Amino acid sequence: MYITHEPDDKDAWTCICGNTPPDDGFYPCDENGNELEPDIDGPWDGVRYVCNACGRIIDQNTLEIIGFRPDADLTQDEKTAILADLDIGRSSVQRILNGRKKR
Ligand SMILES: [Zn+2]
DSSP: OBOEEETTEEEEEEOTTSOOTTTTOEEEBOTTOOBOOOOTTSSOOSSEEEETTTOEEEETTTOBEEEEOTTOSOOHHHHHHHHHHSSOOHHHHHHHHTOOOOO
């Protein structure tokens, strides 16, 4: 599952929910969708962005949906569909659907 971008601007993202940078925007985040500073020396992995509208987490290199915030504005079916696309085990899917533990 992938988001799209304007044909002539690969940074002008359009999320599956319809969000774009001028709307609610996208922010660098950790694996749980918590916003991070895009600091080279900081904790950000340089890959993950979160859609600030729906909470989907995006790989900025491939534009693939690679997760979502625990409080994402998604239905259970949408969450299941995202997880089904990912190369993770069934037990991981269940753990995510049941809510990740906070570190
Ligand atoms: Zn979105």
